Amino acid sequence: xxxxxxxxxxxxxxxxxxxxxxxxxxxGRDYKTTDIALPKDxxxxxxxxxxxxxxxxxxxxEWRDEALRNENRAYIASDGKKWVISLQNTxxxxxxxxxxxCQKCHVANSVYPYCWTCHIIPKGSK
Amino acid sequence: xNKSRRSFLKIAGLSAFALSSGITGLTGxxxxxxxxxxxxxxxxxxxAKRWAMVIDTRKFKDSQDYEPLIEACHKAHxxxxxxxxxxxxxxxxxxxxxxxxxxxxxxxxxRTSAASWPLLCNHCxxxxxxxxxxxxxxxxxxxxxxxxxxxxCIGCRFCMAGCPYGARSFNFMDPRAHLTNPVPNPDFPTxxxxxxxxxxxxxxxxxxxxxPACVEAAKGRILFGDLEDPASEVRKALAANYSIRRKxxxxxxPGVYYII
Numbered sequence: 001x002x003x004x005x006x007x008x009x010x011x012x013x014x015x016x017x018x019x020x021x022x023x024x025x026x027x028g029r030d031y032k033t034t035d036i037a038l039p040k041d042x043x044x045x046x047x048x049x050x051x052x053x054x055x056x057x058x059x060x061x062e063w064r065d066e067a068l069r070n071e072n073r074a075y076i077a078s079d080g081k082k083w084v085i086s087l088q089n090t091x092x093x094x095x096x097x098x099x100x101x102c103q104k105c106h107v108a109n110s111v112y113p114y115c116w117t118c119h120i121i122p123k124g125s126k
Numbered sequence: 127x128n129k130s131r132r133s134f135l136k137i138a139g140l141s142a143f144a145l146s147s148g149i150t151g152l153t154g155x156x157x158x159x160x161x162x163x164x165x166x167x168x169x170x171x172x173x174a175k176r177w178a179m180v181i182d183t184r185k186f187k188d189s190q191d192y193e194p195l196i197e198a199c200h201k202a203h204x205x206x207x208x209x210x211x212x213x214x215x216x217x218x219x220x221x222x223x224x225x226x227x228x229x230x231x232x233x234x235x236x237r238t239s240a241a242s243w244p245l246l247c248n249h250c251x252x253x254x255x256x257x258x259x260x261x262x263x264x265x266x267x268x269x270x271x272x273x274x275x276x277x278x279c280i281g282c283r284f285c286m287a288g289c290p291y292g293a294r295s296f297n298f299m300d301p302r303a304h305l306t307n308p309v310p311n312p313d314f315p316t317x318x319x320x321x322x323x324x325x326x327x328x329x330x331x332x333x334x335x336x337x338p339a340c341v342e343a344a345k346g347r348i349l350f351g352d353l354e355d356p357a358s359e360v361r362k363a364l365a366a367n368y369s370i371r372r373k374x375x376x377x378x379x380p381g382v383y384y385i386i
Binding site: 046047051055058059062063064065066068069070071072073074075076077078082084085088089114117118119120123 | 159160161162163164165166167168169171265267268269273275276277300308309312313314315316317318329333
């Protein structure tokens, strides 16, 4: 091989650089949580945490269509508990800290939903 | 492989049948449900086959008598008052000539021609606004209420052109600029700039067992009930009195009746 030293060194540098994100995650740089403030009075949301975390926006869309179009204004959760379908009057009654709950996570994830142009944020914020 | 025309047509026919028959429908719901729970109607909701309203205008002396009704409606739904032509109308007043142009006879009596007449969305049986809405943001529910989903409204204003009663208003600006802070009813959302809005027959109040805000404020002068039920208050009132509806010749079949 011609210029074996330079080529092998080049390959090593290339591999090191292209895999650097993996290595940098091992040294230092703690995983940062969003530090959202969970409601103090309630222990459980209507479904389990994983579902609520990943699907709450789809659930809200489904709630909206069921309530507005089919007059189904009650949701019976998988544990049998009955909830009134309302973002403003059900969800936000427990999740009443908009800035430390909704906003923190949305900002961290760079999503900017425009719920609050119409729905009223619980008092204390805005 | 040599396929005969006959076997080709057989397979083509079978495939067409399989695709067009309901078989493929069984493989999965087109509209996937995400929630693990189930849905039900609200517990103490009022229900009807066809909601309708009868306004006994004989019992209102002048336009001042309607003010508490308008205030109740606009407070309950955070409807702003915007001076000028960009006002938002859910419940409003107008002259006889504008309200009942078909019945505008020459030499009308003083009381009829001078009075203010109450107006709201007619919740038609054949709503033109629903037919023209390109996004199905406005739709007719099973109980006859013409409802709106503001999330879906793109503000094209076809419905405003379609509605022969002027019952729809466009938000030319953020309505919150014309509302108090906090809003009059924090349990109900506001709207945003760029959507159309209108009276909802208080669907959200019916869902919790309350009559519409204007009916409650009218103290018996406005009746609300099921038009399909012969024993209901509205049917009894219509059977006992002469009543008219707005622009009947259009065939929209309004759900708001006026006892004159």
